[in-house]
Structure formats: C-alpha cells, structure tokens
Amino acid sequence: MSTDQSMNTQQGNPLAVVVSGLSSDAHTWNLVYMQLVLEELGHTVTNLGACVAEEELAARCRTIQPDLIVLSSVNGHGFQDGLRAITALRECPELMTTPAVIGGKLDIVGGDPTMIGQLLDAGFDGVFTEPQALSAFRSFVAFVSDATVETGAGAGEPSAADVRPGPATVTSPVGA
C-alpha cells in the first residue's frame, strides 16, 4: 500500500482513508454515506464496516497505513467506544500522528459539554457532532489533503495538518 505515486495536486492530494464503525454499533448507512462523501472529494476509502472492535481497528490501520481515519457512530455509545478506539490507535507507533476524526451521534443525551474536549484530549484531531458538521468535516479533509504534500516525512507533531511520519510519502492504494 505504501507505494509512491504521481499525484494530481490541483485540489490537494487524494488520500487513502479508512472509514469505520465502532465496537458496539451495528449501523452501516452512516458508514456508506461517509464513504460516498469522501469518494466524491476524490479520495480512496477502505470501509471496515460495523461492530469493529478497537483491536481490529488498530490492526487494520497498521496494515493499511491510511492518511486519514474517519470513525462514525450513531447508536449513542460513540463517546465511550470512541475513547477506547483512539487510545488503541494512538498506542501504535505507526498511527501516533495519523489524522483521526470521529463524528455522528456520539451520546444518548446529546448535550455533554465536556465530551468533545475529552475526545480531543484522548487523541482525536476533530469531533463532528453538529447538524452542520458535514461542512466542517469537508473543510478538515481538504486541510489534510492540502497538507499531505509530495515531500517526505512530516514534522511528526500530532497535528491534523501533518503528514504522518515515515518513509512513505503520500499514499493511496495502487491503481486508485
């Protein structure tokens, strides 16, 4: 997967994106929708589907080495499940700085003011829960895409705008 390839740089760069549900959530229409949104933006998506335990999520992301990880949940358990997922991802050296975001309907009451802060503190680079969040999400993806330039390693800071560090430059599946 980590194959260098020539990029169309007119609108940022095509990203290899992992879309995934969380451990306790069987919903999939949200995941299908996010895949279509990202593909329409020119990115390549590996959709892991529903009920992905954090160990499996981390293992698949270590293999795929995505440029961006997008987690989506709508069953109200996304806050708890999401904390476990990001912790598992950030414990992998390869995934410490990979941009990772979460969105959807993440709690049952829809009003915990500390939730977003806790998710960001745990390692997410973006949390999207508002009805108008899709516009913010698109903007975030464009930011990552623009920043994922054709140079080598990023600075290694855990910032959303960083290219993940490592020998590969921009990656997307061969033939994408």
Place this chain on the structure above:
Amino acid sequence: MPASSSTSVGLSGSFGGLVARRQAEGTLVVQPRMGFADPAKMRAGLIAAKHARACTVGTITLDSYTRMGDHASVLAALDRGDELNGYPIVGHGVATTRSVTHGVAERDFPIQVRHGSADPRSIVTALLAVGLDATEGGPVSYCLPYSRTPLARSVEHWQESCELLAAARTQDREPHLETFGGCMMGQLCPPALLVALSVLEGLFFVQHGLRSISLSYAQQTSAEQDTEAVTALRRLTAELLPDVQSHIVIYSYMGVYPCTPAGARRLLAESVRLAVATGAARLIVKTSAEAFRIPTIEENVLALEEAALVASAARDAPAPWGMSAAPGTATGTGGTGIYAQALALISAVLDLADDVGRALLLAFSRGYLDVPYCLHPDNAGRSRGYLDSAGRLQWQRIGSMPIRHLAEVPAQTRMTSAGLLDSLSFVQNKFDHAGLARSIGS
C-alpha cells in the same frame, strides 16, 4: 400456498398452526416488536398485546448483549439495574421467563422470540426450555447486516439451531422459524434479492428439519412493486417449499420512518393493505413513535389496533393502487420481472451444491448473491440499488449476480452521497409531506 397451508396436522397449538387458522378465517394476524429487560414489564407488554382489539400473537424481543452472546454483560447490567434494550432470555433463566409467559402464552396466543443473532444456539435452548417454540432470523439475514461473524460460522450455528428446534417437535408441538431474509438492510435492496434470500433461508430451515416456517418481506418504497414482489414470493414458496406448513409475513417499513403521527399512520396502513392484497397471513407493525425512540406498550397496542381496523376495511375493498396483484405475476411473464430475477438467483445458488448452507457460502464468495450497501467482509459489495423517478427500487449495479439478462441496469449513473440521503429519506418525506399537503389544502 393454499396447498401448503392445508398440511397442518396436529399443529393447532403452535405458532404456525394458529396463523394458518386465522388465515383460513380471513383475519390478518398482527404482531408488535416489543422487549423489556424487566420481567414484570415484559409480562405486562405481552398481556397488553394479547388483549388488544386485534388478532395478535406475542413478541419477546431480546437485548443486543444477548444477541451478541455477551451474557456476562447482561448479568452485570441486571446487577447494576441498568437498562437493556430488550428481554435477556438467557440471562434471566428459566424460572423467571416462565413467570413472564405463564398463563399468557397459550393455544390462541403463541409467542415468538425475536433476537437478531448470528449464533442463536443459547437463545434457542433458552426459549425451548420455557416451552416456547417460535423464533426468527437466518444464517444470512442475521449475519451480514448486524455482525462481523464469518458467514461460514453463522451457517454452522444456524444449522445447529434449526436442529435444536426440530428436535423439540412432539405430537402437539411444532416449532416454527421465520426467515428475516426479506428484510435485509431495511431499505435500498431491490425486491428480487429480498424474495430470493427469503426463499433460500426457508429452504435452509427445511433442510435442517423445520416443518413450519414463514417467509418475510419488508415493505419498501412502492406499493405496486411490493405487491408484485410478495406475489412472486408466494408463488416461489408454493413451488419450492410445497411440503411444509408456511405463511408470508409482511414487515411495516423498516427504513427511516415518518416524523409526523399522521405520516406514520399512513405508512402503517399502506403496509396493512399490502398484506391483505397479497394474501399474507401476518404483519409486524411499527408505531408512530418509531422515528424517535423505542415505543411504549400503549403505542404498540394502538398500532396493533389501528392495523386490525385497516385490515378489516381492506378485506372488503380493492387495493388502492387498483390491482389485487401486479399484472403478469401469476404467470411470471409480466410485471417488472421480480419473479424471474428471484428464480434466477435461487436456481443459480441451488446449482452450486446440494447442501443449501454450502450453496449460500459459495454464492456469496462468487458474488452470485451480493447485498447492496452491505459492508460485511463476506459480501462482495459490488451491487447497488437506487430509486427510480417512479419511486421503485431498481438495480444500479448487479456485480456478478446471474441476472444480467433479466435486469435493466442504467449505463452511467452512480449513487452520490446526496442521492443516498434522498433515497434513504424518500418514504419519510413522501408520507410526511402528504400530510403537509393535506393540511395546507384544507
């Protein structure tokens, strides 16, 4: 179907026998979706459904921990007094569940256990232990949409579960199993594949010993198309499952539900008329609270009674879309070809192996069966459904499914994210806005 329904011998005390008797009387059986963790509330819900002014059967819907086989989490939640989203039949144990059903379950009020599990062995054992013998699901329909269980394992689990059920047969006890195959994904699966999966899972059940089954179909986006689909399902059931007791069960719409009470009632009524017009025997209702939360017992009773009223009126009136069955479906030559597509899918699968479970596995691995928008690793994921301008579900891509000669596939369309949202909310908008138009006009 008429021929198959008449083969009930000594089954009158069981689920399938009761439904057959009601169908012979010309009455639609209506059934709620209902599950509460608290045994007293579960019993109250069953009693309320039993005494509703409708011809009902009972439902015990299980919680999602039990569905996943995570009985430790059930016990921990019960200890803490946490809410569960259904009745934990394994965790509560035999004595508690007997206290729930005692005096409620009887000849005229059988109870079906509904769960959603890819491994229902412990659930089947638990329901048989308390004297129940009706449940639902299937090796494909309870694996692909809701789990990551490999399909091969689900097939093994379901084979064992069928055998457990069948072994409980006695002279006056006939276990009943309903396939959920006609409800795959809830929405955006073209009807021919729903019909084919329903029949294939029915064949699987019968191969593993069941003699009383029901075949499901979930209301989709077009009453006319649904009528053709259910007519095809009845015909294929009669042709391919002639030697078992069987009936058709319709599910009120399972996708994004109308937000307005009036819209929800209109959608429920349309599903009732579909059931009556197509000769289905049973209907699983939805309530007007569906878009917002899990319905209360009272809301369920209202939906059951409303459905019974509409059914009674529909029996004496022609279907509102002007046909009692879609044109040509009796012969398989006309309509829009749902029967022909479903038969082609079923035949292609059955040609792969004598064992239905093995045939299903081969069919999914080759993409002969390919459920649109299903992300399970064992689904090929190359097919797509879409809504045409008339509001009918059509194929956009068929992947490797052997229906190329039977399906019209548009050359250059693709599903966009906006199109997906529009499709998913088509029914909600249609039924909500009908009320808006009426209130503006009045």
